[in-house]
Amino acid sequence: xxxxxxxxxxxxxxxxxxxxxxxxxxxxxxxxxxxxxxxxxxxxxxxxxxxxxxxxxxxxxxxxxxxxxxxxxxxxxxxxxxxxxxxxxxxxxxxxxxxxxxxxxxxxxxxxxxxxxxxxxxxxxxxxxxxxxxxxxxxxxxxxxxxxxxxxxxxxxxxxxxxxxxxxxxxxxxxxxxxxxxxxxxxxxxxxxxxxxxxxxxxxxxxxxxxxxxxxxxxxxxxxxxxxxx
Amino acid sequence: xxxxxxxxxxxxxxxxxxxxxxxxxxxxxxxxxxxxxxxxxxxxxxxxxxxxxxxxxxxxxxxxxxxxxxxxxxxxxxxxxxxxxxxxxxxxxxxxxxxxxxxxxxxxxxxxxxxxxxxxxxxxxxxxxxxxxxxxxxxxxxxxxxxxxxxxxxxxxxxxxxxxxxxxxxxxxxxxxxxxxxxxxxxxxxxxxxxxxxxxxxxxxxxxxxxxxxxxxxxxxxxxxxxxxxxxxxxxxxxxxxxxxxxxxxxxx
Ligand SMILES: Nc1ncnc2c1ncn2[C@@H]1O[C@H](COP(=O)(O)OP(=O)(O)OP(=O)(O)O)[C@@H](O)[C@H]1O
Ligand SMILES: [Mg+2]
Numbered sequence: 314x315x316x317x318x319x320x321x322x323x324x325x326x327x328x329x330x331x332x333x334x335x336x337x338x339x340x341x342x343x344x345x346x347x348x349x350x351x352x353x354x355x356x357x358x359x360x361x362x363x364x365x366x367x368x369x370x371x372x373x374x375x376x377x378x379x380x381x382x383x384x385x386x387x388x389x390x391x392x393x394x395x396x397x398x399x400x401x402x403x404x405x406x407x408x409x410x411x412x413x414x415x416x417x418x419x420x421x422x423x424x425x426x427x428x429x430x431x432x433x434x435x436x437x438x439x440x441x442x443x444x445x446x447x448x449x450x451x452x453x454x455x456x457x458x459x460x461x462x463x464x465x466x467x468x469x470x471x472x473x474x475x476x477x478x479x480x481x482x483x484x485x486x487x488x489x490x491x492x493x494x495x496x497x498x499x500x501x502x503x504x505x506x507x508x509x510x511x512x513x514x515x516x517x518x519x520x521x522x523x524x525x526x527x528x529x530x531x532x533x534x535x536x537x538x539x540x541x542x543x
Numbered sequence: 544x545x546x547x548x549x550x551x552x553x554x555x556x557x558x559x560x561x562x563x564x565x566x567x568x569x570x571x572x573x574x575x576x577x578x579x580x581x582x583x584x585x586x587x588x589x590x591x592x593x594x595x596x597x598x599x600x601x602x603x604x605x606x607x608x609x610x611x612x613x614x615x616x617x618x619x620x621x622x623x624x625x626x627x628x629x630x631x632x633x634x635x636x637x638x639x640x641x642x643x644x645x646x647x648x649x650x651x652x653x654x655x656x657x658x659x660x661x662x663x664x665x666x667x668x669x670x671x672x673x674x675x676x677x678x679x680x681x682x683x684x685x686x687x688x689x690x691x692x693x694x695x696x697x698x699x700x701x702x703x704x705x706x707x708x709x710x711x712x713x714x715x716x717x718x719x720x721x722x723x724x725x726x727x728x729x730x731x732x733x734x735x736x737x738x739x740x741x742x743x744x745x746x747x748x749x750x751x752x753x754x755x756x757x758x759x760x761x762x763x764x765x766x767x768x769x770x771x772x773x774x775x776x777x778x779x780x781x782x783x784x785x786x787x788x789x790x791x792x793x794x795x796x
Binding site for chain 1: 594595596622628629630632634636637638639641649650653654655699700702706
């Protein structure tokens with residue numbers, strides 16, 4: 314079978330029909346990652362009792378686990394109990410057959426929380442101690458200091474790294490194909506199941522991911538400019 | 544005269560290293576107290592303890608009607624003390640994400656709930672007084688060291704604190720920028736604002752001080768009027784320190 318660019322086009326259309334799934338997975342996991350990861354970083358920075366110690370132990374461990382395992386483990390952990398429940402309750406059966414995108418979202422968000430918490434930790438560490446002291450010296454509380462001075466500076470530092478994290482999440486989200494979620498990669502693959510044009514499908518998917526990542530990179534540059542100039 | 548701020552028996556150790564060994568200080572209203580002493584004698588640590596940037600191990604602080612033991616100071620006491628004092632740091636510590644005017648406004652608006660318009664007005668007035676009326680929209684990275692320190696002084700003065708603590712405000716500056724900052728500090732002193740100043744600028748200290756405190760090795764060795772300390776020191780350690788600084792030979796005051 315020779316390469317046929319027509320099938321790239323066919324697969325591209327199929328992939329783009331599932332674009333919203335990839336976008337949903339990567340954007341939601343980035344946002345949730347920031348919502349969960351920032352407090353984690355703050356707990357570690359300010360040595361909040363128990364939370365800081367727990368995070369010190371867990372985050373290095375969780376960081377060492379590949380994304381695909383997050384997906385597989387959560388898939389198992391969520392579906393297995395439902396299997397058992399399904400025998401007695403009808404609603405469990407419904408849940409079991411629901412869209413697996415929620416499992417993908419949970420897995421990617423957990424992974425993202427770990428990654429982003431590390432980003433935010435280094436961002437917080439990039440703000441000199443003197444900035445806190447200046448805040449305190451003019452009578453700000455720690456919360457006010459964080460809100461008004463520390464976090465804005467930390468965020469400016471974090472923007473390019475967060476954008477890299479986001480690009481990692483866009484590409485990483487393709488891993489959900491192992492639990493049969495129809496995202497960009499899944500959509501392209503599905504179109505090839507009929508035609509057996511796999512190479513064309515892979516290329517189509519690659520093109521979409523590349524454009525998405527290039528777009529995110531562009532966005533990063535614009536955001537960095539907005540935060541710079543001071 | 545009334546005391547603005549009184550410190551009694553401050554002790555502070557870093558690990559085994561006892562840096563303050565029971566320091567007491569009494570600052571009267573409108574007075575300029577200059578703290579002298581060799582490097583490592585605990586001057587910075589003392590100022591930082593007053594502002595609770597460092598937690599003293601023991602001692603007592605009285606500011607106005609508020610009296611607190613350092614060890615038992617609660618969050619509210621700490622905030623109260625910080626809102627009645629201001630600090631000018633050796634390396635300026637301007638908020639790098641804020642313009643000069645915003646730097647001055649921050650403590651007014653966020654900590655003291657002054658309306659933004661009024662705060663802006665006060666910020667512009669204070670910046671003009673330190674000769675930086677035209678720089679209100681500049682970010683710290685766009686200012687020279689001397690200009691940054693002048694903004695920091697404006698930030699402190701705008702808060703209308705009962706006392707301003709200065710920790711070697713000119714020692715991070717290039718020599719040619721020292722003068723402009725000292726001039727601003729002289730003006731602040733003339734306004735009658737109570738100041739505690741750590742400095743190595745001897746002639747400046749002599750000009751500006753009402754009261755001089757000499758510290759060494761975590762203790763106040765000697766204190767008194769500038770004339771006394773500079774020209775008739777009683778303690779051997781004070782003499783040695785002043786000789787090293789060469790005040791008597793360099794300046795014929
Ligand atoms: N955060 C800290 N941790 C440990 N030791 C410290 C800390 N801060 C200060 N010290 C020690 O406390 C002692 C006094 O320091 P301090 O900065 O108060 O001296 P100083 O009189 O201000 O000196 P200089 O004139 O050099 O500024 C020094 O021996 C210093 O090493
Ligand atoms: Mg010092």
